[in-house]
Amino acid sequence: MILVTGGAGFIGANFVLDWLANHDESVINLDKLTYAGNLQTLASVADDPRHIFVRGDIGDSALVDRLLAEHRPRAVLNFAAESHVDRSIHGPEDFVQTNVLGTFRLLESVRGYWSKLPEADKSAFRFLHVSTDEVYGTLSASDPAFTETNRYEPNSPYSASKAASDHLVRAWHHTYGLPVLTTNCSNNYGPYHFPEKLIPLMIVNALAGKPLPVYGDGMQVRDWLYVRDHCSAIRRVLEAGTLGETYNVGGWNEKPNIEIVKTVCALLDELQPRADGKPYAEQISHVTDRPGHDRRYAIDARKLERELGWKPAETFDTGIRKTVQWYLANQEWVANVQSGGYRDWVARQYGDRAGAGA
Ligand code: NAD
Numbered sequence: 001m002i003l004v005t006g007g008a009g010f011i012g013a014n015f016v017l018d019w020l021a022n023h024d025e026s027v028i029n030l031d032k033l034t035y036a037g038n039l040q041t042l043a044s045v046a047d048d049p050r051h052i053f054v055r056g057d058i059g060d061s062a063l064v065d066r067l068l069a070e071h072r073p074r075a076v077l078n079f080a081a082e083s084h085v086d087r088s089i090h091g092p093e094d095f096v097q098t099n100v101l102g103t104f105r106l107l108e109s110v111r112g113y114w115s116k117l118p119e120a121d122k123s124a125f126r127f128l129h130v131s132t133d134e135v136y137g138t139l140s141a142s143d144p145a146f147t148e149t150n151r152y153e154p155n156s157p158y159s160a161s162k163a164a165s166d167h168l169v170r171a172w173h174h175t176y177g178l179p180v181l182t183t184n185c186s187n188n189y190g191p192y193h194f195p196e197k198l199i200p201l202m203i204v205n206a207l208a209g210k211p212l213p214v215y216g217d218g219m220q221v222r223d224w225l226y227v228r229d230h231c232s233a234i235r236r237v238l239e240a241g242t243l244g245e246t247y248n249v250g251g252w253n254e255k256p257n258i259e260i261v262k263t264v265c266a267l268l269d270e271l272q273p274r275a276d277g278k279p280y281a282e283q284i285s286h287v288t289d290r291p292g293h294d295r296r297y298a299i300d301a302r303k304l305e306r307e308l309g310w311k312p313a314e315t316f317d318t319g320i321r322k323t324v325q326w327y328l329a330n331q332e333w334v335a336n337v338q339s340g341g342y343r344d345w346v347a348r349q350y351g352d353r354a355g356a357g358a
């Protein structure tokens with residue numbers, strides 16, 4: 001049994017689906033179902049007895065203590081977070097609440113549980129914290145990619161809150177001996193990505209005939225990894241990572257935003273051309289830049305490759321094509337997310353256990 005937090009969000013849900021497809025081991029999925037949590041993503045495992053969904057907050061110590069005592073997981077994987085940089089700029093408090101205080105409370109609950117485990121279970125136990133490359137700050141065009149030894153220089157309220165959570169995880173290892181692992185991953189993309197983030201927003205807006213808002217000059221660089229490759233990296237780190245270590249996760253796919261947007265437009269031109277025959281790129285609109293916008297991220301994932309033998313399965317070309325195809329084939333999922341209709345679905349499926357609305 002493993003406990004996953006935030007398993008109704010983009011990466012957490014992909015992880016849970018992959019896990020249940022590849023393992024017999026059960027998953028307790030603790031998720032608060034904020035605007036970003038969507039149980040419809042997990043519809044295919046709603047009746048799977050190996051998937052136990054619990055709506056709740058990682059900062060609710062009484063609930064987490066009870067879940068740990070009842071289910072006795074061998075590992076806790078912490079995906080739960082507020083994840084969107086723009087939202088953190090306009091309302092940082094939820095980010096401090098969940099990413100900092102929530103992680104602290106979760107660590108304390110886990111420490112209480114772990115410290116009382118029998119010796120064999122205690123040494124086999126793992127707390128895996130899922131984090132981001134944004135903690136390292138920004139790179140210039142000539143800087144080498146981020147390694148695990150780069151200084152933490154977070155620039156946004158989001159990345160500062162994630163950096164704080166990474167430091168807490170590190171401290172709980174050094175001070176209390178909690179067996180922790182941390183992963184710092186680059187930008188993910190793929191199925192079930194909430195359409196506030198760049199790639200799904202561009203697909204959804206393009207199909208709706210809306211402008212495609214590119215911040216500033218669009219020459220900011222992000223390093224893209226297909227979400228299922230992030231999930232396989234996490235599984236590998238959980239299995240074989242060295243306690244207390246951090247692992248950068250990335251697929252060597254640095255691209256300027258404008259190139260990403262043009263690639264999405266070209267794929268849509270091919271797969272679902274506009275009715276008027278014009279290119280989707282006509283909808284690109286340069287808008288005011290994000291305040292404090294980091295110019296470039298790039299991940300050096302050689303430690304993970306060298307020490308644990310992990311490699312991504314997708315190239316950017318194969319991953320982005322799959323992603324655009326997925327959005328074209330799953331427009332009902334998108335429509336439900338946009339209308340908020342997935343909340344009604346959650347209430348119907350899960351009743352009081354999940355509730356409707358966040
Ligand atoms: P997401 O916003 O799609 O999902 C977050 C999930 O956490 C949601 O289901 C939400 O309901 C849940 N949640 C939020 N607050 C909670 C709380 N207090 N208690 C319990 N559940 C709560 O985020 P994501 O993109 O899936 O990111 C998952 C993790 O991966 C985050 O920790 C994020 O920092 C990290 N990460 C994301 C990316 C990326 O590109 N998306 C890259 C690297 C790391």
Ligand code: DAU
Pocket residue numbers: 083084085086131132133134185186187188196197198199201213214215216218220221222257290297
């Ligand atoms: O690097 C990992 C991080 O990637 C994760 O830790 C975050 O949780 C995740 O949200 C993501 O952060 P970004 O800010 O890089 O992702 P976002 O999709 O919001 O933006 C990607 C780039 O595109 C960024 O440079 C801002 C730009 N952008 C974004 C949006 C939403 C636009 O130009 N227009 C847009 O409308």
